[in-house]
Amino acid sequence: MRPDTLEKAKNHRGFLVAAATVLLSLTMMLLVSACGDSGSSDGSATSPTVTGPLGKLTRLGPAAIEMLDDKSDVTGSENVQVRSAIDINWVRIEQQGENLTFTMDLGGPLPSAMAPSNAAEWGFILDVDGDGVPDWLLYQSNDSTNGWTAGLFNPKTKERLSGAQLPGTASHEGTDIIMTINRATIGSPQTLKWFAYTNVFVKSSTSTEPLQAGDRLPGNAAPDNSANWQVFP
Ligand SMILES: [Ca+2]
Ligand SMILES: [Ca+2]
Numbered sequence: 001m002r003p004d005t006l007e008k009a010k011n012h013r014g015f016l017v018a019a020a021t022v023l024l025s026l027t028m029m030l031l032v033s034a035c036g037d038s039g040s041s042d043g044s045a046t047s048p049t050v051t052g053p054l055g056k057l058t059r060l061g062p063a064a065i066e067m068l069d070d071k072s073d074v075t076g077s078e079n080v081q082v083r084s085a086i087d088i089n090w091v092r093i094e095q096q097g098e099n100l101t102f103t104m105d106l107g108g109p110l111p112s113a114m115a116p117s118n119a120a121e122w123g124f125i126l127d128v129d130g131d132g133v134p135d136w137l138l139y140q141s142n143d144s145t146n147g148w149t150a151g152l153f154n155p156k157t158k159e160r161l162s163g164a165q166l167p168g169t170a171s172h173e174g175t176d177i178i179m180t181i182n183r184a185t186i187g188s189p190q191t192l193k194w195f196a197y198t199n200v201f202v203k204s205s206t207s208t209e210p211l212q213a214g215d216r217l218p219g220n221a222a223p224d225n226s227a228n229w230q231v232f233p
Contacts, residue, residue, distance in 0.1 A: 050090045050105070055218050063095035063233045067196075069217045071107055076213030079202070081118045084108025086198035088215045089175070091124075093194065093232050098184065099168075102138060104177040104196060111142060117203035119143035122177045127193035127229060128186050136186050140170055140177050148172065150179060152186075193229040 050066055052058030058066045069088040080086075087107030094101045102124050114120060123139030137153040150170030151162030161167055168181035183189070196217040201210040218228050 050092075052090075057230060059233070060092075060094075064092070065094075065230075065232055066090055066092045067217060067230065069215065074198075074213050074215045077202070077211040078213075079211055080200045080213045081115050081202065082108070082111050082120055082200055083213060085110050085175075086120060086122070086200050086213065086215055088196060088198060088217045091196045091217055093124075095183070095233065098182050098188075099180050100183055100186075101178065101180040104198075106175045106177070106198075109175055110172050110177070113147065114142050114144045116144045118200065119202075120198070120200040122172075122198050123196070124179075125195040125197060126186060128189040130191070130193065132193070132229065138179055138181065140172055140179065152181065192232050194232055195229060 050058075050068055052066055052068050054068050054070055056067065058068075060066060068090045071089065072087060074083055074087050084107045089105040089107055091105070092101075092103040094103075104122055104124075106122070111120070119141065120143070121139050121141040123137055125134045126136040126138065127133060128135045134155055137155065138151075139153070140148065140150045142148045149162055150166050151160055152166060152168075153160045153162075166181075167185040168179060170179045172178070186192070197214060198216075199212065199214040201212045204211050216228075218230060
């Protein structure tokens with residue numbers, strides 16, 4: 001994090017917003033630099049049984065997939081809040097009519113509120129034109145300043161549709177994150193590539209760099225390997 005960026009953010013919007021923005025930016029830089037040359041939600045808090053093989057795509061139908069992740073495979077700092085709530089258990093993507101629903105099940109209950117200086121994010125990175133470069137991030141976040149927020153962010157245009165502007169619905173309950181958007185919102189792709197991620201970060205008292213931990217699916221590698229993109233449907 002550049003000190004001037006941090007200072008501006010402290011002055012104007014608070015540390016957590018800055019940390020979230022910078023972390024998101026770092027994530028996107030990783031993705032863009034590394035991938036640039038590469039070629040049913042039930043809507044309830046009840047987690048359905050998912051029994052597919054770890055890290056392998058399971059097709060539930062012509063337009064529905066699931067993938068299981070390892071348990072307790074969060075990487076990064078041990079000293080973060082909600083470590084279980086950022087441990088991805090499984091994700092599911094379903095198309096129903098013109099709607100796409102993204103569900104993420106976590107290893108622990110989602111926090112109603114984050115401790116001071118803590119922020120967390122759960123999301124899906126989407127490549128809708130097949131060039132291996134991220135086009136959209138669909139996410140929900142929770143931080144001690146703003147509480148829960150959902151958003152759709154375009155890293156190319158920097159357009160961010162969040163809160164009431166989100167072109168869809170977002171909910172979180174129990175251990176599940178659920179988001180639904182209209183396909184037209186992201187250009188009605190016939191297929192898309194996706195990557196699921198979580199992040200939590202905490203302002204450090206001893207460093208300008210926040211403590212950070214997170215989980216990734218597929219695998220637990222940094223999202224910098226084009227082979228990690230998964231295709232939907
Ligand atoms: Ca996991
Ligand atoms: Ca792309």
